[in-house]
Amino acid sequence: MRIPIFTAASLALAVLPCLAVPSYYVSRDNGCEHQVKESITPPHGWTKYAAAPPYHTITLRIALSQPHFSTLEQHLAEISDPDHPRYGAHLSAEEVDALAAPHSDSIRLVDEWLAGHGLKDSDIARSSSKDSLSFTVPVKLAEQMLDTEYNVWRHDDDEYILRTTRYSLPAKLHAHIELVQPTTIFARWKGLKSHLFYEDVEVQTKTLASPLMNVNNFNVVGGGILPAGRVDPNCNYTITLNCLRQMYNIEYTPQAIDQQRIGITGYLEQFANIEDLQSFYKMQRPDALGSDFEYFSVAGGINNQSIEAAGTEANLDVQYAFGLAHPIPGVYWSTAGRPPFQADIATVRNTNEPYQEWLDYMSSFPNPPAVISTSYGDAEQTVPRSYAVNVCRGFAKLTARGVSLIFASGDGGVGDGNPDPETQKCISNDGRNATRFSPLFPATCPYVTAVGGTNSYPEVAVYFSGGGFSNYFPRPAYQSQAVNQFLGKLGNTYQGLYNRFGRAIPDVAAQGRHYAIHSRGKWASIGGTSAAAPVFAAVISLINDARLAQGKSVLGFLNPALYKSAIPGLNDITEGNNPGCGTNGFSATDGWDPVTGLGTPDFLKLKDIYTNMP
Known part of the structure; x- marks a missing residue:
């Protein structure tokens, strides 16, 4: 330009x-x-x-x-409903452009x-x-x-x-x-990463000092699928690829690897380091050694390969998404610019908002990956409603093309994304200055799948799992029954602190603590819903592979089928809560809840459910 x-x-x-x-x-x-x-x-x-x-x-x-967006919505509703004759008949880029x-x-x-x-x-x-x-x-x-x-x-x-x-x-x-x-x-689009979630000194020291964290012994942690669904007890302190395979019954060899890809988005100068990825593979996925990912620059974005420039968020995302989904090919986008404007006029920086930039780029991107995971967001109220609606429509355009969009639900419980409950600013931005729960956007967009967090095994909700109800988007029909059941049990608790008619998040969950990543040349322990999102994305990518091997379509927009048909394939989490805003937050309970959604994946059950769909 x-x-x-x-x-x-x-x-x-x-x-x-x-x-x-x-x-x-x-x-x-x-x-x-x-x-x-x-x-x-x-x-x-x-x-x-x-x-x-x-x-x-x-x-x-x-x-x-x-003017024709409502028609696109109708198409999307039909092709994502497993009971509709058009299920899986995703639109072409040209068809989406005509409707948009x-x-x-x-x-x-x-x-x-x-x-x-x-x-x-x-x-x-x-x-x-x-x-x-x-x-x-x-x-x-x-x-x-x-x-x-x-x-x-x-x-x-x-x-x-x-x-x-x-x-x-x-x-x-x-x-x-x-x-x-x-x-x-005024959104800052914080990476929902976990440098703050070296949760406490005792756990951090125990994890990082353990012999299991020694690279020479690292591959013994969670050594594979154990008999009768058992999970290695060491996985309570250190999460590895094998721990996730055990917890979520991920026992599958991809068969249609040339028919889809899995994607990770990168913003705010977060660089995915290939040297770190190879070190991660060496200890956790030796059969992936030497494999790489395809990199795309958006608006001049770069992927600096200096080891000192490696991003913990980017490394976490690519190591677990691509590691679990291997050998399904991976894609990484780096979108240039970051919102902060330097006061020194001589060194001013880009003031673009990254999602619109990325969506414009993706509108003409050929054959997009079937699953894309994103671990960035900010308090919904820092985003003008018009912007949120427009970006959400952009996500709808992508899902109509058969893309499953996965977003982390946030790391601030019911608060504003700040993981420290003591410093959260849960004040409404409507002129009333009232205390108000503050969900994160883009997770609140009804066309994406929001992923919350758990920890330990058996799993409980992790305390920072972002969840709640949108103040911008009404509750979509696909989740009304499940959410209304929760609200019936909640009663008048927190009345006035949230919008009981809003889009509810998260939709699902996955492990969110103690992830062992390799970053800047060494091992570290990290967590957050930013870890849960790429894990769930990898699960969906493997299910896509099983469907493609049968000659069926990829899943595309997940939520209608998740709430209608996939609940038996999810582990319901019934313990834990997500405090924030001076409250204990919501509690995990039977069925859907605004801490862990419908639950965590059981891959083998989900694969059976989805491969039996049209």
């Missing part, structure tokens, strides 16, 4: 009052017809720091209205508006369905286009971003534009 050149003189003319400039300099909206499109109160923890540097460039992304395309009037009017501000077609990048477009302009021009004022905002954790709390659009464009970002989004 070419960045248009704007001189100081042309920018000065552009921001003068519309009646004071010659007509050929005035944008087509005249700068006088704007109406507020979106206005927010900045989330807690953010304060205005400084005015935005006027000539710093910013990449604006515009989402256009999608904006009206031609929307494209024309927005293009005219952009041209009026000096942007040429060659300056604009468009998604394959033309429902999203992006371009790079100086902040000064962005402010004039949106009738707003950008500022540098500082978070209590000493992070900086470039944002505004209100922006406007010409009145004639309101029906055609869903949102413009980055403007009002």
Whole structure:
């Protein structure tokens, strides 16, 4: 994409009052017809720091209205319902693009508006369905286009971003534009990793000092499928691939390995290190030694292979997803940029929101992996509703193509993603400043499968497992019966602290503590729902393989079949809770609960269920 050149003189003319400039300099909206499109109160923890540097460039992304999205939703409902004749008949990329395309009037009017501000077609990048477009302009021009004022905002954790709390659009464009970002989004998209979950010194010391952690003895931990479903007791202190095989009955040799792939997304300069992966394979999966993954760069993303740059989140994700699913091929995407804006103007950083960037890239990505796991998110209320809805629609487009999207549910219990209950900010962002449970997005999107956490064996809910109810998305029909049963038992407990009509998370769970990973040249113990998500993704990838070997389709959007047919293939977790916001949180119980969802996978049972579906 070419960045248009704007001189100081042309920018000065552009921001003068519309009646004071010659007509050929005035944008087509005249700068006088704007109406507020979106206005927010900045989330807690953010304060205005400084005015935005006027000539710093910013990449604006515009989402256009999608008049046929309800039709796409209907297709998705049919192809993901195991009782529907169309089950598994996933849509092609072209079919999805046709259903996601904006009206031609929307494209024309927005293009005219952009041209009026000096942007040429060659300056604009468009998604394959033309429902999203992006371009790079100086902040000064962005402010004039949106009738707003950008500022540098500082978070209590000493992070900086470039944002505004209100922006406007010409009145004639309101029906055609869903949102413009980055403007009002204050999410930090934290990796849901577990450097904080070396949970306590005693457990950490016991785990890391144990002879079982010595690389020479490492492969004896969880030595394989044990008789009668037994699990090696050492797995209570150290989770390995073999521990997961034992706990979840993963006894299967892939047969259709050339027919699908499993993917991991990487953000915030998290790099998946190949040297660490080989060291991990040497001790935990020797038959995978020498195998690699396919790497794709999104928006200039890199995958720095310096051992010092290895990311614990990225290493955790690829080692367990690809290790469990081997030899099914793996894919890793690195999306460039991170939200924090450096106060030093000479070293400013990208202010993009990574999910829109990645989704635009994926809209034209051929043959996407059948399963994709993501371990990033932030408190839902830090994300404008318009942004959450638009990104969620992007996920729906991918699932309609037959992709199972797996997201970690969060590491803050019922809180805001902060794993320390003492410092959680569970204050509503609606002007009331009331205490409110705070689920994480994108896990709350109804088109993804959210994964919570457990620990120990027999399994109990891990205390930090993110769970609760969305304040943005209504509860989808596929989970109504299971969730209503839980709410009936909950009664009036926590009334007013959560939205009892919202999309409920998590959907499922997996182990979330004491994972042994190899990172930056040494072994470490780590945990979080970011560990549970790639494990569940690997289980689904292996089930896909069994279906493909029978000539059937991959599973695609999982949730309708999970809640309708797959419950007998899940281990119901009935102990534990997820404290936060000054409460004990929700409790695990019989059936679905907002700590462990429907439960953890029993691979052999799930494989039988899914391979007997059409």
